[in-house]
Amino acid sequence: MFEKSTWIRLPRNVVMGHDVLADVGAVIADTHLTGRPLIVTSPTPKSVAGEPIVDQLEADGLDPLLTIVETANFQAVERVIETARSADVSYLLGVGGGKAIDIAKMAADDLGVDFISVPTAASHDGIVSGRGSVPDGDTRHSVAAAPPIAVIADTNVIAEAPWELTTAGCADIISNYTAVKDWQLANRLQNVEYSEYAGALSQMTAEMLVDRADSIKPGLEESAWLVVKALVSSGVAMSIAGSSRPASGAEHLFSHQLDRIAPGAALHGHQVGVGAIMIEYLHSGEKGAWHDVRDALERIDAPTTADELGVSAEDVVDALTSAHEIRDRYTILGGGISEEAAIQVATTTGVI
């Protein structure tokens, strides 16, 4: 008897392009959301987009509330939940980078209300996904959360964001190569369920971005458009898989460990990019595709070395040797990499 079933949750509206921030009210109306909105944002995105959205919604006769998230952690999720409950909020908007969007989507999931994703930077591929990712003590949780009912990505706002945020988003996409290889390996060695569609979509997204790398330039709205499209596509792959597997393998474990070892040193996307160079080396050896991963990162101006990330050689080796410990996710790191092997991979690839 056939007993397999799946539930793929995708956004109903993906609105992207020039000045679409002005359409927030229209999107809310189209999705039939009623009641009081809570805008969850972080300090810089607050002035770039949070406050203009408040002004727009007030002019539409709504009564929006705004709250600021400084750091992505479970306490922040709890605070947003309390704020929403005490102010009788009906739905949430996450306005900002990955931090604000993750916290808003996790709080919305707990509250059982809808959530709209308004990225102000093309810095990560969680803008569409139904996953939240937050550190918790010595570990990190990738948890199921409410996928956005709508995504509003204003390419004008995103093109004006600092260039390194866009290169971080590109690197997060380039890391899909190793994430998919790790997923396939886990399928072969551990019988982990693998989705051909999600894996192919994730890989194709990385290939399309790399093919267009030379046309991705600072300050260009066309570039913001290309990168946002790729981030949406990668998020859809995660939604199809029902996990972050298509976009998160050992290179992400390495980055999550760096977050603990050298907090705030570099952007998520940049860390996973450097991780992808080394993890590709572990998959395919010295003559393998790690050169291509490194070249693709260089072409989009993303870091390829520990120095460029602002971390030490010891930090890289620590993060590599402990990456397998933080999550029950089988990758090429298996039961762990020795210190000697970590030094060798990081040295051969020029990361340290």
Ligand SMILES: NC(=O)C1=CN([C@@H]2O[C@H](COP(=O)(O)OP(=O)(O)OC[C@H]3O[C@@H](n4cnc5c(N)ncnc54)[C@H](OP(=O)(O)O)[C@@H]3O)[C@@H](O)[C@H]2O)C=CC1
């Ligand atoms: N759920 C998922 O599937 C995924 C989740 N993630 C998560 O997302 C986070 C990484 O995302 P990232 O966006 O790098 O992190 P942040 O949200 O911390 O944003 C990075 C920086 O960009 C700033 N910023 C955002 N928008 C603008 C803008 N328009 N102009 C100027 N500055 C801006 C932020 O300012 P400020 O400091 O003022 O907030 C912050 O300093 C991690 O926590 C990661 O785990 C990443 C990928 C997928």
Ligand SMILES: O=C(CO)COP(=O)(O)O
């Ligand atoms: O960053 C992500 C995908 O790019 C999410 O992955 P995690 O589940 O490892 O946090």
Ligand SMILES: [Zn+2]
């Ligand atoms: Zn990522």
